[in-house]
Amino acid sequence: MTRDRSADDSDDLELTIDQFHDACQQVGRPMLTADGIARTLDRSQDAVSDELEALVDRGDLESFSVTADPIVWYPANLEDLTEQERIVVFPKRREIVVDQPTQFTRAQLSQFAHLADANGKQGYRYVVRPEDVWQAPHEAFDDLARTMRQALGQRSEPLEEWVRSQWDRAHQFQLTTHEDGYTVLEAKTPEVMGNVARQKLDEEHVHAPISDTEDWVREGAAAAIKRILYEAGYPVQDHRDLDSGELLDVDLAVSLRDYQQTWVDRFAEAGEGVFVGPPGSGKTVAAMGAMAEVGGETLVLVPSRDLARQWAETIEEYTNLGPHQIGQYHGGQKHVRPVTIATYQIAGMDRHRSLFDDREWGLVIFDECQHVPSDVYRRSTHLQSQHRLGLSASPIREDDRQTEIFTLVGPPIGTDWQALFDAGFVAEPELEIRYVPWGDDQQRNAYASADGRERYRIAAKNHGKIDEVRYLLRDHHDAKALVFVDYLEQGRELAEALDGPFLSGETPHHERRRLLEEFRRDERDLLVVSRVGDEGIDLPTADLAIVASGLGGSRRQGTQRAGRTMRPAGGALVYVLATRGTREEEFARRQLQHLGRKGMTVREQTRGQVGSNETADSDN
Incomplete structure (x- = not known):
């Protein structure tokens, strides 16, 4: 393995093969004279000549004589210049x-x-x-x-x-448990306690000082203290002695992938964290590995009752736990058991809160934890537990409060998306923005005279997108397809035009389950899906995803929708439709550039009319 020196390092050591490669890159040639490399590296020619000979002796360089200059030097393996x-x-x-x-x-x-x-x-x-x-x-x-x-x-x-x-x-403050049972905030020095903690915290958070470096913590204020000091640039080490509840023997029925085991090992070391990985990378299975590692009663918090049901089924499928050990607590049923899956909304309600407070959980899992900073969800982070674990494909927020995710739950743990693509664990879908012309003059004229949010709505519901979706489905007639929309009216129109079902928040739960199972079992090859498919339900993976509207949504929404095509088999496609000449073009680029930075290939294409290319713009 060969590596470059730091761009800021001075050249005061003997010449290395890395420096030679760097000089070749700078001048754009694979061969250099001693004078050429001396000028490039700002060294004397005599010193460089001796060191070049040493590199030849080690087999790193070769040389030959020419008439214009006594010696030309080049790498022994020219491929090193491009493949190293x-x-x-x-x-x-x-x-x-x-x-x-x-x-x-x-x-x-x-x-x-x-x-x-x-x-x-x-x-x-x-x-x-x-x-x-x-x-x-x-x-x-x-x-x-x-x-x-x-x-x-x-x-x-x-x-x-x-x-x-x-x-x-990161090691200036820690929370500990006093021998009498109360919580103590301890600083490394009196100076940092006085100049930071006692300046930032007030009577809501701490009692009178115990010493120059210790303060009593008010009951229930630990999470707020951690957030405030984190925002001040001083993360708090949490070493409190929290009860783990009753022991629970959890065995996995599957083997973790190497990177999933690494996630679990890092979680075990820290005692908390957020598994960050693309859809399809197996965060849920890795979370069950964390459950087995903790071996204690577990509370799983999810955004919707559909996800609660899916979690219960998945735990039963992939662990040794039986139905009598797995409970769901939401609007449909209310059972608290050694492993309980509840919705964030229920867990934050005062009339249900005592049911969760009275049980000392060994582990709390926050699914789709990017929601945690919101006012509705953050109350759930006050629940007492020995360990806490978040799961998120994209822990970003459009309000820039993503740092609070790691404050309230734990530090990020994960593998970069490109590494999983390269290893073949997750497929890298191809993403293409398609700029669609207006379907009729009436909508075009309405857009020109509208403003604000109404303009966005008209562009999103462009009737020309119906023909574009038809064309794409014909072009990929063997694919299982998901079509995403933001508007119920548009979803119904598309479903009718495509002769397929529309799955939305209005769809009864039993009907949702039936449609999803049919799609999962290849008995159905098309679903039109509203925003409920972004996070509220666990959609099956598809070969083809078409985003007909929703470009004004968050970067996280774009990640979720693209993620519905990520699976090891590969060959998946994501098409994003934007009405040409409107702000949808800007929204599309913003969402997909975020995915492009994660390693996915993003293309842009403008279509003059459905079924024929007008121009092929550029790759992002």
């Missing part, structure tokens, strides 16, 4: 750019850096953020520094210095 793994570090920006990274490198980087962009042609761009350092799965900073050096193939002192400062911040 190359890493460049930018400490001031805390960015790492990687070309041709190996699985090992990506796995190491994911422990302390965030994958910001993944483009196979332009490389991978990682950013080291404070929260990435705070959640690094290491007991000591030296262990983290060793991981960084293994990933980068070098030591970047400026970057390590910044990472150490963030590591120190």
Whole structure:
């Protein structure tokens, strides 16, 4: 494995093959003279010539004589210039750019850096953020520094210095349990207690000081303290002695994939966390691995009763637990058992809250945990448990409150999407934005005279999209297809035009189950689905997804809909329809650029008329 030196390192060591490759890249030639490499690296020609000979002796370079210059130098294996793994570090920006990274490198980087962009042609761009350092799965900073050096193939002192400062911040405060049973906030020094905690917290959170470095914590205020200090840049280590409830022996009926086992191991080390991975990566199964690891009574919180039912069925299928050990608590039924699946809304209601408070859970699982920061859902994070685990394909929020997810639940744990694509665990769907002309002049004129939200609604319900959907379904006649809409009226029109069912929030629960099972068993190859399919139900995977409307929604919604085609078999397609010349074009690019940064291929195409190409724009 060969690697680049840091872009900020000075050239005060002997010449390496990595520097030679870097010089070749800069001048755009695979061969260099001693004078050429000396100028490129700002070194003396005499010193460079001796070091080039040393590289020849080691077998890294070869040379030959020409008339214009005594010697020309080139790599012993010219393929190294294009196929080698190359890493460049930018400490001031805390960015790492990687070309041709190996699985090992990506796995190491994911422990302390965030994958910001993944483009196979332009490389991978990682950013080291404070929260990435705070959640690094290491007991000591030296262990983290060793991981960084293994990933980068070098030591970047400026970057390590910044990472150490963030590591120190993450170990300034801890919550502990006093021998008398109450909770204590403890600071590392009197200075940080006085200048940070006692400036940020008030009587709602802590009692009078116990000492210069300790404060009593008011009952129920621990979560608020963690959030406030986290926002101040000081995450709190939670070392309270929480009861785990009754023991529960959970055995998995399936083997975890290697990356799922890694997620579970990191969760076990931290005691909390958020599994972050694309749809189809098996977060639910990994969560059951966490249940087995904890071995205690478990509460699973979900957005809807449909998901509660699906969780109950999945737990029964993949573990040794029987129906008498699995309960559901929502509007349809109310049973509290060793493993209970409840909706967020029910768990947050005062009249039901005591049922969950009276039981000391070993583990609370927050499914679709990107909702947790919202006012309705966050009350559920106050439930007492020894461990907490979140699941999310895309822990982002349009209100930029995503950091609260990790404050309230735990640090992010996951594998970058591109690594799962490359390993074949999850299929990489092809995404294409198709710009559709207006279906009739009446809608076009209505759009021109409307403004605000009404304009968006008219563009979303463009009748021209019905013909476009028909064309795509004909073009992929063997595919199982999901068609997504945001408007009930549009969904009914599409379902009627396509002679297929429309699944929405108005569809009775028994009818939803029947339609989904038929689709899952290949007895039905088309469903038109409203927003209820984004997160409220567990849709089966499909070969083809068509987003007819919904482009004004969140980036998370785009992720969920694209994710309905992700499965190991591959070959899936996602088409996003946007009315040409409207703001839908901007919304489409915003949603799909987010997916493009995760490593998916995104194309754009404008169609003059249904069934014929007008122009093929550009790949994102």
